[in-house]
Amino acid sequence: MILLDGKMVSEELNLKLKNKVDSFDVKPQLDIILIGNNPASLSYVKGKKKAASLVGITTNLHHLDENISQEEVERLINSLNQDEKVDGILLQLPIPKHLDQEYLMDLIAYEKDPDGFHVVNQGKLFQKRKTIYPATPKGIMTLLDYYNIPIEGKSVVVVGRSNIVGMPISKMLLDRNATVTICHSKTKNIKEITKTADILVVAIGIPKFITKDMVKQDVVLVDVGINRVDEKLVGDADFDEIKDIASYITPVPKGVGPMTIHSLLFNTVLLYESKNTK
Ligand SMILES: NC(=O)C1=CN([C@@H]2O[C@H](COP(=O)(O)OP(=O)(O)OC[C@H]3O[C@@H](n4cnc5c(N)ncnc54)[C@H](OP(=O)(O)O)[C@@H]3O)[C@@H](O)[C@H]2O)C=CC1
Numbered sequence: 001m002i003l004l005d006g007k008m009v010s011e012e013l014n015l016k017l018k019n020k021v022d023s024f025d026v027k028p029q030l031d032i033i034l035i036g037n038n039p040a041s042l043s044y045v046k047g048k049k050k051a052a053s054l055v056g057i058t059t060n061l062h063h064l065d066e067n068i069s070q071e072e073v074e075r076l077i078n079s080l081n082q083d084e085k086v087d088g089i090l091l092q093l094p095i096p097k098h099l100d101q102e103y104l105m106d107l108i109a110y111e112k113d114p115d116g117f118h119v120v121n122q123g124k125l126f127q128k129r130k131t132i133y134p135a136t137p138k139g140i141m142t143l144l145d146y147y148n149i150p151i152e153g154k155s156v157v158v159v160g161r162s163n164i165v166g167m168p169i170s171k172m173l174l175d176r177n178a179t180v181t182i183c184h185s186k187t188k189n190i191k192e193i194t195k196t197a198d199i200l201v202v203a204i205g206i207p208k209f210i211t212k213d214m215v216k217q218d219v220v221l222v223d224v225g226i227n228r229v230d231e232k233l234v235g236d237a238d239f240d241e242i243k244d245i246a247s248y249i250t251p252v253p254k255g256v257g258p259m260t261i262h263s264l265l266f267n268t269v270l271l272y273e274s275k276n277t278k
């Protein structure tokens with residue numbers, strides 16, 4: 001088994017990014033909007049700020065009250081959209097239920113969307129046009145490519161069909177000529193399907209859902225899940241059970257998570273560069 005070491009790869013690629021950013025006179029700027037005090041979100045935002053500062057990207061955190069009104073968030077996004085200094089705007093998800101998440105995500109200028117969540121950027125992805133790729137799927141592709149894992153012609157199974165992970169990673173793997181099957185909560189005989197996978201990507205948010213009887217020998221397993229169980233992080237797959245069957249496997253933590261952060265920073269630099277070449 002070979003570990004798909006997202007921590008190591010992201011550190012190497014962040015350093016490469018830093019060398020590029022070091023050559024810029026004006027640094028790229030990422031503005032993060034965090035609403036409320038969800039402990040997981042606080043911890044992710046901390047991770048993003050830390051990595052950004054290592055790379056030389058300026059971050060501005062807008063930490064808003066849990067009860068903030070829709071209008072006030074709109075006002076903030078509008079002003080960041082207009083601010084020339086701002087290269088990327090990240091609305092940390094999830095946001096409180098009284099706010100219209102879809103509306104707010106679409107309000108962020110798509111030229112300032114390092115997450116690649118904007119409906120225009122997602123639309124471009126699904127029409128195979130040049131776009132800002134969503135950070136987690138892009139991080140997964142970067143990790144697979146780093147280890148030279150072949151994708152063309154492979155049977156890929158993606159478990160999960162969210163807008164931010166399942167759907168875009170399925171499309172990106174399809175565009176690399178994999179044969180992609182997507183499973184979700186209504187899929188029947190999921191085990192028979194996951195067993196066919198050369199590459200299995202799991203993004204559902206259920207701890208240790210994928211067990212060793214659900215994978216074939218030498219599977220490449222990409223575990224996107226981040227679940228907190230008894231103060232510890234566990235993935236959507238049972239790592240200890242599967243590690244001896246898999247050819248390659250991502251750990252949780254230190255797998256896909258740090259690659260997502262790298263992609264966010266990479267995308268922020270892309271947005272900065274396209275602003276400066278306009
Ligand atoms: N490492 C990273 O960088 C990131 C990690 N994550 C983690 O990845 C996981 C998934 O996140 P996200 O995509 O946002 O999740 P969502 O909750 O948006 O989507 C979950 C998906 O899983 C499917 N699902 C739920 N239960 C089952 C089941 N029993 N069998 C098969 N499919 C099921 C759902 O199906 P249906 O559509 O039918 O409801 C849905 O498509 C979470 O643990 C999250 O924390 C997320 C983003 C980044």
Ligand SMILES: Nc1nc(=O)c2c([nH]1)NC[C@@H]1CN(c3ccc(C(=O)N[C@@H](CCC(=O)O)C(=O)O)cc3)C=[N+]21
Binds near residue numbers: 090094233
């Ligand atoms: N607008 C927006 N963009 C996101 O990209 C976004 C989001 N909202 N909301 C939540 C999810 C989740 N997500 C993670 C990113 C990194 C780690 C990560 O680096 N995790 C470390 C562990 C961190 C820890 O110890 O808590 C690891 O896996 O090694 C995890 C999860 C980004 N998301």
